[in-house]
Amino acid sequence: ATGLDTALERLDNLIGALIAALPDETIIVPRIVPAASSATESRIRVYNNAVMKLISARDRKGQHIMMVDILSAVGTGDLDDGLHPTDGGYNKMAIEWAVALTTVDDLG
Template sequence: MPAPVSRRTAILGGSLAAAGILLGSASASAAVPGQSNGGVRIMPLGDSITDGYTPYPGGYRVKLWQLLTAGGYTVDFVGSQTNGPAELGDRDHEGHPGWRIDQLDANIGTWLGQSDPRTIMLLIGTNDLNQNYDIANAPTRLSGLIDHIRAIKPQSIIFVATIPPQSNATLESRVRAYNAAIPSIIAQKDSRVRLVKMYDSLTTADLADGIHPTKAGYEKMAPVWYNALRSVRSSLVPLHAANGLAAART
């Protein structure tokens, strides 16, 4: 496995790194572990955009938590990482600044075993493109990661998001090509794998540094996740409860 990128300095590869563009510097860590109200276990999975890189540690998870609780849903964000402000009621997540698809894949078995999520929100690929890491095969790696998750947690529900736009023209062309491949990947999976059109919710005006969303940008992302989760009722129901409902119908 490639050496994990430091949470303090995730430096992009190639000419972009030479230009001093950074992706995935450290975000503020919570002083206490994330809290839970004991509901369905949801894993926010990805890179620094899931972590909530500056200027808004916690990122989309803050507004998403608020939407879920206001909507009457009982959820438990899970993961080995924790950060975010006081208004984020559950700070656990699996967002790793600077990490690529292959790095998530190398660790996903451990994380799934530790956190046992019912629902997984996956947004990954930005660092593959920014680090110029075998870009042509990034969609294939994404498909493999999804298959790996499905093999370990076959009853989990996976929401796979397209990645946000980028201000740099070269990066943006890569983003468009990568995102264009995702719907066909999802179409090859079963109904427990769903597409989330995150790219469409943001513009470059929503980026703080050309890569990461502003606070307002993260807040635009939250309802996209929220609506996706609500569109699959079982994603917001613990597995034992979903099984009980299914048994009651038979």
């Protein structure tokens, strides 16, 4: 198995365990922020797309799950070292998380 396969399997197992333990709660899963390195960015893109498919499949089964799209809020200009966000990048991520949490709260 590849690192991607292992990461997705571990994420899927974690989501499954959370849903089993908290069936009435909504699980929120984030996309990963971009990277300045094209090689790293390529892997992040593949991972994010695979996670979106995983979330969509669970959503179609009627499971309470949603994606928080921090990727669209944080760009490479928001990265401190080409991989980790600056304080401003983290602030943008926090706003996206707040929107997601408010949305989940509004859904009941």
